[in-house]
Amino acid sequence: MSPGESPRTEESDITDITLREYARARSVPLDAATGQTLAASGVLESAVPDPYRAGHWLLRAGSRVGAVRIAVPGTRQSVVLRIVPKTPVRRLFFLLGFSLDPARAWRHGREGTVDTGSHEDVVPALAHAVERQIDAALRQGVLQGYRRAEESALVVRGRIRETEQIRRHFGRTPPVEIAYDAYSADIPENRILRAAAEALLRLPGVPAEVRHRLAHQRFRLVDAEPLVRGHALPVWQPSRLNARYQPALRLAEALLAGSTPEHRPGELRLGGFLFDMNALFEDFVTGALREAVREHGLTARLQDPHHLDAARRIRIRPDLVVYAADGHTPIAVVDAKYKTEKADGYPSADLYQMLAYCTVLGLDEGHLVYAAGGANGHLHEIRGSAGPDGRSVRLHQHALDLDRGPDELLAAFRELATHLAEAATPPTRVTTGLRYPAVVTTRT
Template sequence: MVNEKPLYKMKEYGTINGVRLSVKSAEILQREFGHVLSLRAIPGNAWEITAFSYVGRIELPDAVFLILPKLPIETVWDWLVWAYDISSLRFYPPVTTLAEMVGDPEWLVKFFVKECRSLCRTGLRTGYQAHTEALEEVRGQLQTTATLRRWMKQEYRFVCEYDEPTHWVRENRLLYAGLRDMVSGRYKDARVGRDIRNLLALFEPQEGKAAAALPVSVRDKLAELARLPLTRLNRHYARAFTWLRLYWRATSVSIGEGGVPYESFVLDMNELFESYIARRLTEELRPHGIAGHAQTRHWLGETGGIRIVPDLILKDRSGREVVLDTKYKLRTAQSENPDVFQMLAYMTARRASAGILLYAAGPERADKIKHTDKTIYRWSLQSEVSDSYEAHEKKLTCIISRIIHQFQKEQLS
């Protein structure tokens, strides 16, 4: 009987003591997941492990770590829906517990596979691939110089350049790369692996040069995905790309002893909170004539030497602006000054008179800055991190109303 690996459960920013790891596992954890968990050696040949602002599951050769969010599952699920524009999740959540959601990416893979199957049914996008070949008869464009060289060697064939239809276009290459990454996963539902293998056969290029045309690292894959514009010709790929982007951003594979792969799944809650707020406010404020511009670059120095990137710039039709920056943390007195100085830099660069620091939780306040027309508002999405989904929605509705009032030149409360 195979021994089960020890399972260590913890929450965001939580700490557990007395963890025993092999040298190999400790190296993997420090090298590949140092941004997720910190390790500190303690007496007794053990480790003290502290989680940062990530949730998910990390599998090592001799241990499994499950990091749970402090938020209710409905709230985290809603953030995922908005951040990645996955409308189908609003009506059919495939998981029922936080541990199930962050512990295994199988639900994510299932949604991706479903979209790929739908694309195959409706028809994959095709393009043309250039070929240069020596033929018995002319096809396409004759390459005169190359043909004469052959004839001088008494090789009486025509060197032609022609285009052939192919489905090995950028969109399908990326989906194929995702399927290749997913096929080695271990799934509770045996149908998942079978469906992935069947899809791989459908996406496999006839030319047999798939591996050479695929990006290798996750960073390269995400960059290739970001460079691919959505047009009327490939817009039906959008949902599959959304699932693929989430999969590549959240999953990683560690190779343990004997070449055995261990798949992990982690979500950056800072990034998730930022993306959720940006998309949600942009959608909710648009009907009121207020546009949202997320992660745009600006410069504080006159010569462009100091680059700043606020999370969200809100602007109405008259050009008035409010700068908003998200902070996925509990607002405390210790964290106030750095956050305020950061917001002052944003507001100075944008010449904005109002700035909002939006925290995940904590008390609220507003401060008018001396000798300026600037006011910084420190608001929170929740009173406590563990507030219910209903309380979260109620508070967000209130924040949206405050922003609208600001643009209507009403006093913020």
């Protein structure tokens, strides 16, 4: 039996499978129904029968990490699938904390924005982090606020709902249809925190002591109505009153946004939590660079839309475009992707994309920053191209090593932002080593 697998037991009818993010496909002994369920779930990069081993399936994880429980339709069997990130868990949660609140994380510049305790697996670390944040939010008591309430009552309170009164009770009083503002704990903030605690209690792999604390937090939030599955999260507005709730709310929303649906079409039941490392890395890079360029008086726009053609039919949306102090002159464009350098180098398609960005934005240099690869990077001078200063467009490829400490990672963004800021003042542009006036695309 391969490492990371556990046999299905008669008592539980559960198959436990552990894969690693973007690792080579693993051959796992599975029956046809279970293999087909995994293939249909959409969780894995690929799930196909092993052509060389009967009764085995080749499973390969993609960019999503976490844990999920999948029920096999028509049977009592289920699969608990765990996908381990290639990035250390503490570093992963540093990226998560940064993406949730870039301004705060940039000011602190260190680990600890999301407390994962001593846990080294994604689900236990996430459960610990959410529970600690909820506990900190409720330390001064459960927040209360006003919410709109509508009900039938024997006494008048607030405003009479005249239309409903006539439709439901024409010619009879009481009861009276009324609407009023109720002061209670049943507010969006508490409903979101309760939903996060309940979602974690349903996850496989949550340690017993963390599960006990989560149950306690859910009890503290019992006056908040549970969320309806499938409905959008309630909207809350940051304010002075809910400031102590905000870190917990951002983390809870990330949890709920990454939670897999409990039900899928075709009776496929699936529940759990998955991080998309593509999105997480993109949010980290763009958030960090946006904060870094602000220190130089520059502005940055996320998902800034442009058009590739004159007829404005082909849209391009770089993840982040940096502008000069005037807010109109592009200085840099950032497009974050999660991929690693292969033996034959980075994908050429990344260079084609970067050249298109340089052409549309009128820039003479582009920078692609990857999460892993050659330490010195690569420089490509594009034949037959000409930037604003008349010389060939040059594209740089750099590696951002996620194994480095948080302070080192943020220092790399500060260095890059400094070079980008120099591009805003061409007469004093420094040309020692690599120049950074144009486009940054981040890829792992």
